[in-house]
Amino acid sequence: MAIEIVQPSVGLSKIAVSETHGENSPYFAGWKAYDENPYHEKHNPSGVIQMGLAENQVSFDLLEEYLESNQEATSWGKNVSGFRENALFQDYHGLLAFRKAMASFMEQVRGGKAKFNPERIVLTAGATAANELLTFILANPGDALLVPTPYYPGFDRDLRWRTGVQIVPIHCESSNNFQITPEALESAYDHARSMNMKVRGVLITNPSNPLGATIQRKVLEQILDFVTRKNIHLVSDEIYSGSVFHSDEFVSIAEILESRNYKDSERCHIVYSLSKDLGLPGFRVGTVYSYNDQVVTTARRMSSFTLISSQTQFLLASMLSNKEFTEKYIKINRERLRKRYEMIVDGLKKAGIECLKGNAGLFCWMNLSPYLNEATREGELEIWKKMMEEVKLNISPGSSCRCSGAGWFRVCFANMSEETLEVALRRLHEFMDRRRNGQKTHDLSALAQVQSFSLGDICRLFGERSKDLKSDLISSLSDSR
Amino acid sequence: MVILRENQALLSKIATSDQHGENSPYFDGWKAYDQDPFHLTENPNGVIQMGLAENQLSLDLIEKWVAKHPKSSICTKDGISQFKEIANFQDYHGLYEFRKAIAKFMGKVRGNRVAFDPDRIVMGGGATGASESLMFCLADPGDGFLVPTPYYPAFGRDLRWRTRVQLLPIICNSSNDFKITKEALESAYENAIASNIKVKGLIITNPSNPLGTTMDKETLKTLMRFINEKNIHIVCDEIYAATIFNTPEFVSISEVLQEMEHDPMSLINPGLVHIIYSLSKDMGLPGFRVGILYSYNDNVVSSARKMSSFGLISSQTQYFLASILSDEEFVEGFLSESSKRLAKRHKTFTQGLEKEGITCLASNAGLFVWMDLHRLLKKPTFDEEMDLWRLIISDVKLNVSPGSSFQCVEPGWFRVCFANMDDQTAEIALKRIHAFVVKKGRRNERAPMNNKRSKSFQKNLRLSFSSRLYDETNMMSPRVMSPHSPFPRSPLVQAKT
Numbered sequence: 007m008a009i010e011i012v013q014p015s016v017g018l019s020k021i022a023v024s025e026t027h028g029e030n031s032p033y034f035a036g037w038k039a040y041d042e043n044p045y046h047e048k049h050n051p052s053g054v055i056q057m058g059l060a061e062n063q064v065s066f067d068l069l070e071e072y073l074e075s076n077q078e079a080t081s082w083g084k085n086v087s088g089f090r091e092n093a094l095f096q097d098y099h100g101l102l103a104f105r106k107a108m109a110s111f112m113e114q115v116r117g118g119k120a121k122f123n124p125e126r127i128v129l130t131a132g133a134t135a136a137n138e139l140l141t142f143i144l145a146n147p148g149d150a151l152l153v154p155t156p157y158y159p160g161f162d163r164d165l166r167w168r169t170g171v172q173i174v175p176i177h178c179e180s181s182n183n184f185q186i187t188p189e190a191l192e193s194a195y196d197h198a199r200s201m202n203m204k205v206r207g208v209l210i211t212n213p214s215n216p217l218g219a220t221i222q223r224k225v226l227e228q229i230l231d232f233v234t235r236k237n238i239h240l241v242s243d244e245i246y247s248g249s250v251f252h253s254d255e256f257v258s259i260a261e262i263l264e265s266r267n268y269k270d271s272e273r274c275h276i277v278y279s280l281s282k283d284l285g286l287p288g289f290r291v292g293t294v295y296s297y298n299d300q301v302v303t304t305a306r307r308m309s310s311f312t313l314i315s316s317q318t319q320f321l322l323a324s325m326l327s328n329k330e331f332t333e334k335y336i337k338i339n340r341e342r343l344r345k346r347y348e349m350i351v352d353g354l355k356k357a358g359i360e361c362l363k364g365n366a367g368l369f370c371w372m373n374l375s376p377y378l379n380e381a382t383r384e385g386e387l388e389i390w391k392k393m394m395e396e397v398k399l400n401i402s403p404g405s406s407c408r409c410s411g412a413g414w415f416r417v418c419f420a421n422m423s424e425e426t427l428e429v430a431l432r433r434l435h436e437f438m439d440r441r442r443n444g445q446k447t448h449d450l451s452a453l454a455q456v457q458s459f460s461l462g463d464i465c466r467l468f469g470e471r472s473k474d475l476k477s478d479l480i481s482s483l484s485d486s487r
Numbered sequence: 488m489v490i491l492r493e494n495q496a497l498l499s500k501i502a503t504s505d506q507h508g509e510n511s512p513y514f515d516g517w518k519a520y521d522q523d524p525f526h527l528t529e530n531p532n533g534v535i536q537m538g539l540a541e542n543q544l545s546l547d548l549i550e551k552w553v554a555k556h557p558k559s560s561i562c563t564k565d566g567i568s569q570f571k572e573i574a575n576f577q578d579y580h581g582l583y584e585f586r587k588a589i590a591k592f593m594g595k596v597r598g599n600r601v602a603f604d605p606d607r608i609v610m611g612g613g614a615t616g617a618s619e620s621l622m623f624c625l626a627d628p629g630d631g632f633l634v635p636t637p638y639y640p641a642f643g644r645d646l647r648w649r650t651r652v653q654l655l656p657i658i659c660n661s662s663n664d665f666k667i668t669k670e671a672l673e674s675a676y677e678n679a680i681a682s683n684i685k686v687k688g689l690i691i692t693n694p695s696n697p698l699g700t701t702m703d704k705e706t707l708k709t710l711m712r713f714i715n716e717k718n719i720h721i722v723c724d725e726i727y728a729a730t731i732f733n734t735p736e737f738v739s740i741s742e743v744l745q746e747m748e749h750d751p752m753s754l755i756n757p758g759l760v761h762i763i764y765s766l767s768k769d770m771g772l773p774g775f776r777v778g779i780l781y782s783y784n785d786n787v788v789s790s791a792r793k794m795s796s797f798g799l800i801s802s803q804t805q806y807f808l809a810s811i812l813s814d815e816e817f818v819e820g821f822l823s824e825s826s827k828r829l830a831k832r833h834k835t836f837t838q839g840l841e842k843e844g845i846t847c848l849a850s851n852a853g854l855f856v857w858m859d860l861h862r863l864l865k866k867p868t869f870d871e872e873m874d875l876w877r878l879i880i881s882d883v884k885l886n887v888s889p890g891s892s893f894q895c896v897e898p899g900w901f902r903v904c905f906a907n908m909d910d911q912t913a914e915i916a917l918k919r920i921h922a923f924v925v926k927k928g929r930r931n932e933r934a935p936m937n938n939k940r941s942k943s944f945q946k947n948l949r950l951s952f953s954s955r956l957y958d959e960t961n962m963m964s965p966r967v968m969s970p971h972s973p974f975p976r977s978p979l980v981q982a983k984t
Contacts, residue, residue: 017758017786018624018625018784018786018787018790019623019624019625019626019627019630019687020627021623021624021627021790022623022624022625022786022787022790023786023790027790027793027794029793061575063571063575066570066571066574069570069574070567070570070571073562073567073570074564074567077562077563077564080562081557081560081562081563089546089549089550089553090543090546090550092774093546093549093771093772093773093774093775094541094543094546094771094773094774095773095774096613096767096773096774096776131612131776131797131798131799131801132577132796132797132799134796134797135612135796135797135798138797142499142501142502142649143498143499143501143502144497144498144499144502145499146499146500146501147628149499163793163796167794168623168649168794168797206499237497238497239497273497281577285574285575286574286575287574287575287576287577288573288574288575288576288577288801288802288803289574289801289802289803290577290799290800290801290802300498300502301498301502304498304502304507307507307509307644308507308648308649310612310613310615310616310644310645311612311613311615311616311619311645311649311797311798312612312616312797312798313612313613313776314776314801315774315775315776315800315801315803315804316774316775316776317774317775317801317803317804317807318801318803318804321562321803
C-alpha cells in the first residue's frame with residue numbers, strides 16, 4: 007500500500023486529531039475481538055458470538071417475500087424507464103412519494119395515535135447524520151445537550167465530534183429502573199450551568215438504547231414541562247419505536263404534543279430511521295421530523311451533505327406505501343422480537359442472571375453487578391474481558407454507555423439465529439456455574455488485594471507470634487493463582 | 488397544523504447564518520424556472536433550464552446495461568439472494584468490490600496513467616459531503632483555503648457553512664483566459680497572512696467549473712511546488728474528469744504527484760494531496776449521492792473514513808455501481824461515447840452562439856460554456872450584469888448563471904449549461920437567442936418604464952429594456968424565500984412527486 011507518511015507540523019485539524027470519534031473505547035475493542043475470531047455455526051463453532059451489535063435480522067424473510075412479489079414496483083419500473091428520472095433526482099426535499107410513505111409508516115408504528123406531515127420530514131443518510139445535523143442547528147460549539155445515562159455510545163461522536171457541542175449526563179440509577187427523574191434533570195442542568203455551559207436541549211432515546219425499555223407517559227410529560235420551563239429543545243430519538251413488543255406500551259412525544267394541541271411544540275424534534283425497525287442499516291435511511299418550521303428549512307438545506315440515494319428512496323417509497331405489507335410486517339416483527347426477548351431473559355435467569363424489565367429494542371440490559379469482584383468500572387471491565395476471552399461473547403459494558411452503576415451489560419439478541427442464541431446462553435450458563443464454584447477462593451485473595459496489604463506488611467503487623475496465621479494467608483494467596 | 492411561532496434566539500449561529508448561500512441570485516434563476524418550467528410539448532414557452540450542470544446525454548447507455556443485467560439490483564429475482572447481506576452492510580470502509588471498481592474507474596478516466604488504491608477510497612454524501620468532510624479534517628474554524636475565481640457557487644456553503652473555514656480568492660482574469668498566475672497565488676496568500684488568517688490549503692476544480700477548461704501540467708506543477716513550499720494542502724476537485732471532449736488531454740493531480748514524487752529535486756510531500764470525486768457529472772447519476780474522497784495522507788484517510796458515517800453511500804447503490812463499473816467493456820464504451828456526445832453538443836452550441844456574435848471561453852471539458860457578454864453591458868458593472876441576466880430570464884426565457892455568483896471579478900460572463908437537455912431543446916434555446924439578438928436590432932415599440940436606449944455594439948447587437956424587466960415576479964427580494972426548493976430539477980423530469 008502506501009509509503010510511510012511523515013506528517014507536517016501544520017497538518018490536520020483539531021477535529022481530525024481528537025479522539026472524540028470515540029473509536030478507542032472498549033465498545034470497539036470487543037468488535038475487534040469478534041472480527042479476528044467470528045463465530046460460525048459450521049466453520050467456527052467456538053468463535054466469538056457477536057452480541058454487541060444492535061441489528062434486527064429476525065424479519066428479513068418478510069422483506070424478501072415482499073420484493074419477490076413486487077418486482078416491478080421496486081426495480082426501476084417498467085422497461086427501466088424509471089431509471090433516468092431516478093438517477094437525476096437530487097432534490098433535497100426528497101421524493102414526495104417516499105416522504106409520504108415514511109410519514110404513514112411512522113403513524114402505523116404508533117398505532118395511529120399520532121399524525122405526521124410529509125412536509126416536515128427531512129431525509130438524511132441514517133440517524134447518525136440526523137442527530138449530528140440537529141445538533142449543528144440547535145447548539146453552538148461549547149454549548150451542552152443533556153442526555154440521560156446510560157446512552158448509546160455513538161452519541162459521543164454523533165453529537166460532539168464535529169459540532170464541538172458537549173454532552174452533560176442526566177444520571178439515572180438502577181434503584182428506580184434507570185427512569186429519568188425531575189431531580190436528575192434539574193441537577194444535570196445546574197451542573198452544566200456551573201461549568202458555564204449554555205444548555206440547548208435534552209436528547210432522549212425512546213425506546214431507550216441500551217435499556218430496551220420505553221419511557222413512561224408521565225416521565226415524558228415531565229421532560230416536556232422541564233424543557234418548556236427552561237426554554238430549550240427536546241430531541242426524541244425514536245429509532246426503536248417499531249421494536250416495541252406490545253404496541254400499546256409505547257408513547258411517542260408526538261402523541262403528547264398532539265394531546266396538548268401542539269402548544270410549545272416548536273422546541274420538539276423527532277429522529278427516526280429504518281435501520282432497526284426494518285433491519286436496513288446499509289441503506290442509510292434517517293429522518294429529522296421537526297415541529298419547528300425554521301428547523302425544517304435549515305435541516306433540509308443541511309441535508310445536502312447527507313442525502314439518501316434516490317435509488318433507495320424509490321425502492322422504499324413503493325415498499326412502505328403498501329399499507330397491507332407494512333401492517334403485517336410491524337405486527338410480525340414485534341412478535342418475533344418479543345419471543346427472542348423472552349428466550350434470552352429466561353435463559354439468563356436460569357443461569358442466575360437478572361435483567362432490567364424491558365419491553366422494546368434489540369437487546370436486554372443485563373445485571374452482572376452481583377458477580378463483580380469490585381463494584382467499579384475496573385471490576386466491570388474485568389468480567390467483560392472474561393466474557394470476551396473465556397465465554398467468547400462480545401457484549402457491551404455499561405461503562406461504554408456512561409452508566410453510573412457498575413456491572414450492567416447490553417446484550418443483543420436479534421442479530422443472530424435462534425440456534426446461535428441458544429449456544430450463547432449455554433456458554434453463559436456454563437461460565438456462571440464455573441464462576442460460582444471458583445468464587446470462594448477468589449474472594450479471600452480479593453479481600454487481601456482490596457486492603458492493599460503486601461505479604462511484607464502482614465508479616466510486620468502480626469510479628470513472630472502469628473506464624474500460623476501468616477502461613478494460612480500465604481497458602482490462600484498462592485492458591486488463587 | 489397550527490402555525491408555530493419562530494424563536495430565532497433558540498437556534499445556533501450556524502442555523503441562523505446566511506452561509507447556506509440560498510439567498511444568492513444563483514438560486515433566483517431556478518425559482519423563475521420552477522414557476523414556469525419548459526416542456527417540449529406541455530409548456531414550450533417556459534424557461535429553459537441552463538443553470539444546471541447535469542450530464543443527461545448518455546443515460547440511455549446505462550439504461551440499456553441495467554436492462555441486460557438484472558443481477559445488479561438486489562430487488563430483482565436475480566439479485567435478491569444478495570438482499571439480506573447488502574441491506575445489512577453498513578461498514579464505513581464500504582463494499583470492497585465497490586471501492587475496487589471506483590479505483591479502477593478513476594484510473595481509466597485518467598487513461599490508466601495512474602493507479603488508485605481501493606484502500607484510500609473514502610465515501611461521502613456526494614462530492615458535497617466529501618468536500619465538507621475534507622475541510623473538517625484539514626482546517627480549524629477561522630482557517631483559510633485559497634480558491635481561484637471564478638468558482639462553483641456552492642463552495643461557499645460546502646466548504647464554509649458548518650466548518651467555519653474561510654475562502655480566500657485567487658483572482659483570475661480574462662486577459663489570460665482566467666489561468667492562475669503565480670503572482671495572483673502569492674498575492675492571495677500574502678493578503679491572508681497579513682490579515683492574520685492561517686492558510687491551510689488550496690482548492691482547485693480541474694476541469695474547472697465554470698470555465699470548462701483543464702489545467703496544464705506546468706501550472707499544476709507550479710501549484711504543487713507552491714503548496715509544498717508553504718506546507719499547506721492541495722485539494723483537487725476532479726468531478727468533471729471524464730467530461731473531457733477535446734484536447735488538451737486531462738492531467739490529474741495524481742499524475743503530477745506521481746511524476747514529482749520520485750524527483751529528488753522536488754521534495755514533494757504526498758500527504759498534502761487530496762482528491763474529491765463523484766459520479767454525478769461523469770456518469771450523470773447525481774441522485775445516487777456517490778461522493779469520493781481520495782487522500783494520499785493516511786491520517787486523513789483514517790479520519791475521513793470515520794466521518795463518512797455521517798454520509799455513507801447506500802449499500803444498495805454501492806452494490807449496483809460495483810457491478811456496472813466492473814464491467815470494463817461497458818465502462819470503456821461509455822467513456823468514449825459520452826465524450827463524443829459532449830463534443831458534439833458543445834460544438835453545436837458554440838457554433839450557434841458564434842453565429843449571433845457571442846463568444847465563449849475556449850474550453851475542452853465540462854457540461855457548460857463560459858459565455859462572454861461583457862460587450863452587451865452598458866457599463867462594466869455587476870448591476871448591469873444582473874440587469875442583463877434578468878432580461879435573459881424574462882425575455883429569452885433561459886436560466887443561465889451570472890458570473891458574479893461564481894465570484895468572477897469581471898462583469899459580463901455567464902455560465903450556460905448544455906448537457907442537461909435533448910437535441911430539440913438545445914435547438915430551441917439557440918433559436919431563442921437568435922430571435923432575441925435579431926429583435927434587439929429593431930426598436931422596441933413598447934414604452935419602457937425607463938426610457939433607456941441602447942448604444943450600438945459590434946454586429947448591430949442592441950439592448951433595450953422592456954417593461955417586463957421590472958415585473959415583480961422576477962424581482963425577488965433576496966429575503967423572500969421561495970416555497971419551492973431552489974434545488975435543480977431537470978426540465979425533462981416532470982417532478983410531479
